[in-house]
Each structure stands twice: as structure tokens, then as C-alpha cells.
């Protein structure tokens with residue numbers, strides 16, 4: 001039988017973990033979104049010599065690397081590599097933010113690409129035919145429409161980020177999953193601490209889901225007004 | 226006003242335009258007709274460089290616009306284009322569709338642009354639709370807004386690519402009427418259309434295109450009543 005009665009006094013431990021998970025997720029979501037857009041624009045960049053486009057090539061390789069290797073490994077690499085290769089002292093929390101940001105930005109770059117490509121080709125042509133530069137057309141015409149395609153998928157990615165943040169526990173970041181493990185050790189209860197953590201994750205992801213669909217609705221309604 | 230010299234355009238290895246030479250004069254209405262796939266749209270889109278020519282040159286108002294140094298955005302401001310699929314901006318209401326480019330590209334005072342926008346709306350007979358979104362308009366209304374949007378930049382020439390082909394038959398007339406009014410005001414135009422009656426009525430010059438070349442050109446009378454080439458005769462017998 002499950003026994004939650006003895007877990008009362010560990011609630012602060014879970015809340016502390018929850019706080020770290022939220023902090024880690026928010027930092028990562030913001031940074032990964034910004035970086036994701038940058039990576040997309042790098043990938044779409046046409047500058048280069050002849051057929052060779054170094055900026056675009058760099059972004060393509062980056063995306064492949066990030067999507068083709070496990071996140072857990074990336075977190076361990078940043079954590080150990082930061083000290084060994086670069087000689088800088090980064091905390092476990094910072095390592096986790098960097099690794100998950102890099103990883104998620106590759107996925108977000110692809111989400112952004114798909115969202116922009118889904119905008120009718122005629123929109124860019126109409127904007128250009130009116131004398132807008134490519135970047136002005138992007139800002140005034142393409143992005144406002146693409147954002148409606150991008151939002152649902154990016155909301156999913158935010159949920160993934162929350163869940164992925166649990167992997168930061170392997171390098172000792174005191175987030176929810178590590179909190180569960182610590183409580184497990186202290187109480188010799190195998191399941192209950194994990195279940196409590198799971199409930200906290202669910203509350204986080206569910207709330208984020210509601211928030212995202214509210215934002216989506218606000219964006220969608222603007223066409224039909 | 227626009228000289229086209231030895232214009233060639235290939236898509237990959239496929240030649241689509243094979244040596245076009247034309248002079249589109251100021252105040253003149255040129256109508257391009259021809260079978261599907263003959264390169265009419267491609268020619269029109271080369272005029273404002275929506276398609277980059279493979280070779281040849283396009284001289285607009287004395288300036289070689291195919292030159293790499295030409296400021297293409299400046300040039301496009303002087304050439305309006307209307308598309309078969311309207312391409313209105315769905316996230317902007319009607320008046321903002323019209324004002325978007327003038328506000329951000331021409332940077333004239335907002336108030337002047339708004340006044341001009343209202344004037345254009347009344348000219349295309351859609352004053353009541355100022356605040357509506359494109360999704361709520363009929364095809365004919367969308368196309369009239371698209372024309373107003375192009376005119377808001379005060380272009381010197383208007384390019385129309387099958388402006389009525391995507392419309393239900395009962396809406397073709399209202400769009401053609403707007404175009405006819407523009408012609409009366411002396412606008413220079415190049416129109417691609419399958420509306421032969423309209424072509425004959427408004428065209429100063431008719432170009433018949435076939436397989437990437439202009440096979441026959443002349444007044445409507447010459448092309449429609451006395452076509453010289455077998456291909457022209459075949460085409461006209463199918464569409465008239």
C-alpha cells in the first residue's frame with residue numbers, strides 16, 4: 001500500500017525542487033525561443049560565396065547534432081566540458097540551462113521554419129511587389145501569420161522543456177526529480193516521492209497547456225474580427 | 226517606359242521565355258494572351274523581377290533594372306502588381322492592407338495615407354468595408370481591394386496577372402469595371418487575361434504568346450480579326 005502520511009515534512013523539499021524546475025524551465029524556454037529564431041534565420045541565410053553558405057551550413061550541422069544525440073549526454077557534456085575544455089566554472093544549474101537551451105533551440109528552429117514555410121508564397125510576393133524589402137515583408141506580413149502556425153508546436157516544445165528539465169538531476173541540480181530521489185533516500189519509500197513529483201510536473205504542464213491555448217485563441221481571433 | 230531586350234528565362238533546364246523583345250509605352254494598355262504554360266505570367270513577373278531573368282535586360286524609365294546595382298525595392302514601388310489569387314494580407318483589415326506599404330515604405334504622414342486610402346476605397350466602390358477583414362469579403366471585393374492596395378503606392382504602371390481567373394463569373398464584371406476606369410485615367414498597364422472580350426475592348430496592343438515567344442502582336446483588330454499564325458488561329462478558335 002502507498003503511504004503518503006510520513007511525507008508531510010518533506011513538502012518544503014518538493015516545493016524547493018518545484019521552484020528550481022520552474023526557474024530552469026522559464027530560463028530555458030526564453031533562451032531557447034530566442035536562440036531558435038536565430039538558428040532559423042541563420043539556416044535561411046543566403047549569404048556566402050557561390051553555392052557555399054557557411055552561416056546556413058553551420059545552422060544545419062548544429063540542428064543535426066542537437067537532434068541526433070541524446071539530451072542526457074548533452075547535459076553531461078556541457079557540465080564536464082565547460083570545466084575541462086573551456087576552463088570556466090559553470091554551475092550545474094547553468095550547465096543544465098545551456099544544454100537544454102541548445103537542444104530545444106534546434107527543435108524550435110525547425111518549428112519556426114515549418115511555420116514560416118506554411119505561409120502562402122503569394123504573401124511574400126505581394127509584399128515585395130509593393131516595394132517592401134525582404135526583411136520588412138518578413139516582419140510585417142510573414143511573421144504575424146507564421147506565429148499562428150508556430151504557437152501550437154512551440155507550446156508542445158515548452159512542455160517538452162519542462163519534462164526534459166528532469167534530466168538536470170543527473171548532474172545534481174536540485175529540481176523536482178532530484179527532490180524525489182532525495183526524499184526516497186530519506187524515507188525508504190520507493191514510489192510515493194516519485195508520484196508526488198509526477199503530480200507537480202502534471203500541474204506545470206497542464207497549466208502551461210491551458211495558457212498556450214488561451215494565447216493561441218487570442219491570436220486566431222484577430223483574423224475574423 | 227519599359228523596354229525588354231532579349232529576355233530569356235529558364236526554370237532549371239526548361240526554357241520558359243526564349244528571346245522576348247518589347248516596348249511597353251507610357252499610357253498604353255498591353256494585353257498578353259496565349260495558351261496555358263506559354264510563359265505569360267513569367268514574362269509579367271520578370272518585369273518587376275519577381276522572377277530573375279536568366280539573360281537579357283529590362284529597362285524601366287531609362288534604368289536597367291536587371292543590373293545588380295539597381296535598387297529593386299525602389300523600382301517595385303513604381304510598378305503595381307495584381308495577382309490571380311489576390312494575396313491580401315489576412316491579418317490586416319481592409320484599410321490596413323491598403324496603408325501597410327505606404328506607411329512603412331513611403332513613410333508619408335499617416336494622415337495623408339489614410340485620406341488617400343479612403344479615396345481609393347471609394348474609387349473601387351468599397352468604402353463600407355474599411356474595417357472588414359479579407360476573410361469576410363467576396364472574391365470580387367478582394368480583388369478590388371488588391372487593386373486599391375497596389376494603387377496606394379502611386380505606381381506608374383500596373384501589372385495584372387489574370388485578375389479575374391479566380392472569380393465566380395458574376396464577379397468578373399465589377400473587377401473589370403475598376404480596371405477600365407483606371408485605363409480611362411491614363412494608367413499604363415500590362416494585363417494577362419483569358420477574357421478575350423475584355424482584351425479586345427481595352428487593349429491598345431495584343432501580344433499572343435506561345436511556347437516562350439511572342440508569336441504575334443498588333444492591335445486587337447489585327448490579332449483577333451486577322452491572325453496570321455496557325456497557332457494564333459487555333460488558340461482563338463478555342464477561346465472565342
Ligand SMILES: Nc1ncnc2c1ncn2[C@@H]1O[C@H](COP(=O)(O)OP(=O)(O)OP(=O)(O)O)[C@@H](O)[C@H]1O
Pocket residue numbers: 236241259260261262263264265266267268
Ligand atoms: N517556379 C517555377 N519553377 C519551375 N517551372 C515553372 C515555374 N513557374 C512556371 N514554370 C513553368 O513555366 C512555364 C510557363 O509558366 P507560366 O506560369 O509563365 O505560364 P502561363 O502562360 O502564365 O500559364 P497560365 O495561363 O496557365 O497561367 C510552365 O510550363 C510552368 O510549368
Ligand SMILES: [Mg+2]
Pocket residue numbers: 265266267386387
Ligand atoms: Mg499564368
